[in-house]
Amino acid sequence: MKGTVVKFLLKTAWVLELIIALFILVVTVVQMVLTGKDSLDYLALGQFSLDEFLANTMNIVVCLEFVKMLILHTPRAVTDVLLFAIARQLVVSHSSSMDTLLGxxxxxxxxxxxxxxLSREDSVLPKDMLAKFSQEFIAKKEEESHHE
Structure with a gap:
């Protein structure tokens, strides 16, 4: 009984993470479109700011990496998010020399x-996890087709 509850909770948490990742991805795509539109408008008006453009595009990149991290659950995905977030801070902010050195x-x-x-295995989703998820998905589909 306890194992079943734990499995249910883990699957629920995983599904919620996927929903959050999808929401972040949709908002990121909208932000990409808005950034492109705003950049073209500012270019036409002669008020284009490279700093603002870089800040927006680096935020988009960090969001995309964050979505990958939520989906993949690998140590390499986590380090990629940290790398892009720190790089974004270094490029966008005009901070002190000490802050830049620390970055x-x-x-x-x-x-x-x-x-x-990190090894190669740290960058790939475990095959048994993918296989297990796909087998469960196929089993549910077969079960649904038998009930109909």
Whole structure:
């Protein structure tokens, strides 16, 4: 009984994460369109700001990486999100030399982690998890077709 409840809760949490990822993806696509439209309008008016454009596009990239992290659940996806978030902060903000140095050190540390601590298996969703999910999906479809 306890195992069944735990499995149900884990599947529910996973489905909710997918719903959140889908919502973030939809909002990100809308933001992409708005950023493109605004950039063209500002270019036509001669009021284009490269800083604002970079901030918006880097936010979009960070959101896309975050969606991948929610879906994949791999250590490499987490480090990618951190890498892009720190890179965004370095590119967009005009902070002090010490903040920039710390940001560059953080990026270097993430590259070291990716090179020496993460393996190839850390970047791929476990095959047994994909196979198990697809088998459950096929079994539910077959069960539904037998009930009809």
């Amino acid at each position: 560059v050190a953080a990026v270097a540390l993430i590259f070291i982690i990716k090179k020496f601590l």
